[in-house]
Amino acid sequence: MKAREEAGAAVPISAVERETGLSKDTLRMWERRYGFPTPVRDQFGDRLYPQQQVEKLRLIRRLMDQGFRPGRIIGENYHALLELLNGTPVVEEFNHDTFVADLLRMISEHRVPELRAALQSRVQNMGLRHFIVDLAAPLIRAVGEAWFRGELAIFEEHLFTEVMQNLLRKWIGEARNTELRAPRILLTTFPNEMHQLGLLMAEALMTMDGAECVSFGIQLPIADITKAASAHRVDIVALSFSQNYPRTRSNDGLIELRRALPPGIDIWAGGAGVSRIKRVPDRVAVIREMTDVGVEIARWRQKADHSHSH
Numbered sequence: 001m002k003a004r005e006e007a008g009a010a011v012p013i014s015a016v017e018r019e020t021g022l023s024k025d026t027l028r029m030w031e032r033r034y035g036f037p038t039p040v041r042d043q044f045g046d047r048l049y050p051q052q053q054v055e056k057l058r059l060i061r062r063l064m065d066q067g068f069r070p071g072r073i074i075g076e077n078y079h080a081l082l083e084l085l086n087g088t089p090v091v092e093e094f095n096h097d098t099f100v101a102d103l104l105r106m107i108s109e110h111r112v113p114e115l116r117a118a119l120q121s122r123v124q125n126m127g128l129r130h131f132i133v134d135l136a137a138p139l140i141r142a143v144g145e146a147w148f149r150g151e152l153a154i155f156e157e158h159l160f161t162e163v164m165q166n167l168l169r170k171w172i173g174e175a176r177n178t179e180l181r182a183p184r185i186l187l188t189t190f191p192n193e194m195h196q197l198g199l200l201m202a203e204a205l206m207t208m209d210g211a212e213c214v215s216f217g218i219q220l221p222i223a224d225i226t227k228a229a230s231a232h233r234v235d236i237v238a239l240s241f242s243q244n245y246p247r248t249r250s251n252d253g254l255i256e257l258r259r260a261l262p263p264g265i266d267i268w269a270g271g272a273g274v275s276r277i278k279r280v281p282d283r284v285a286v287i288r289e290m291t292d293v294g295v296e297i298a299r300w301r302q303k304a305d306h307s308h309s310h
């Protein structure tokens, strides 16, 4: 039953052979060797291929006609294959894990200019948005883990953080060239939260989305956040909490800040320290994924437009 449900508009192997030009033998061999395609079975045990997989096979076939080896492209998702086929700037040689491993080596071998150049050229290649959403977080996490395992010394981790912060600030400056408009967002962390990379990454995305950011760096006391918010007439206060930040303190702090801020100012909280909390204080928005920053900004603008038109 399950197999049939999953199959949807699935087709037998002979139809796939006809539609894609890939032989039955090839299809079975790929399944064994690469783990794709993954046909379901009908009640007689024969293979049935979901339409989605047939579509992907069709793309793979077309790329093979252009000279790509199946082993190189079969693991890519549909979207990436489509990009390859359309000849968009090719990311095909790039592997996230290898890149992260290379960078860790540069850090531990103290090759700082090379580290800087590698990060810079990655951003040029994949664009700042992709870099932040897909690569910066796993990279930072890998550095944290290497440090935790004792593979990186504290000074090496500090230097990496410094390099990343300087680059992020430079990229934020460059992104600021676009025309900025509402919302105006205050960024900071609560006292005792010293981790700043998440905040800078969020600031970069917000700036790219055209929001006007006013960052106060880390550790602004709650009373001062309130004062700064009104002095700078911000629409949103955005805070970052690392994994390390005590839950009770973030919760109490958010409640206190919510009480102190005028109701018109929204509070956004992000970072590993809040993304898993179960009970979010009232009228505080938790942003669980970096990619949601754009969604939240769009939602805020929609809300603002709506209230203006009334």
Ligand code: B12
Binding pocket: 137, 140, 141, 143, 144, 145, 148, 157, 161, 192, 193, 194, 195, 196, 197, 198, 199, 201, 202, 238, 239, 240, 241, 242, 243, 244, 245, 268, 269, 270, 271, 272, 273, 275, 287, 288, 289, 290, 293
């Ligand atoms: C660099 C670093 C430091 C530096 C920070 C310097 C600086 N200027 O930033 C220093 C050396 C100061 C430091 C100190 C400490 N650190 Co530290 N640190 C790190 C490291 C490597 C990166 C931290 C970071 O910036 N992360 C923030 C972002 C990148 O990660 P994130 O919280 O998952 O957030 C993601 C999203 O939620 C989003 N996001 C984050 N903020 C925001 C905000 C908004 C508004 C939005 C929309 C989204 C968003 O962006 C991220 C990407 O997806 C991490 C490793 C790690 N896994 O993060 C350890 C790590 C966080 N540190 C850790 C620890 C233990 C400490 C110390 C307690 C060590 C000590 N014994 O002194 C102290 C605590 C200091 C304090 N009171 O805050 C542990 C925490 C473990 C735990 N579960 O509690 C980690 C995980 C390392 C590890 N593997 O053990 N640290």
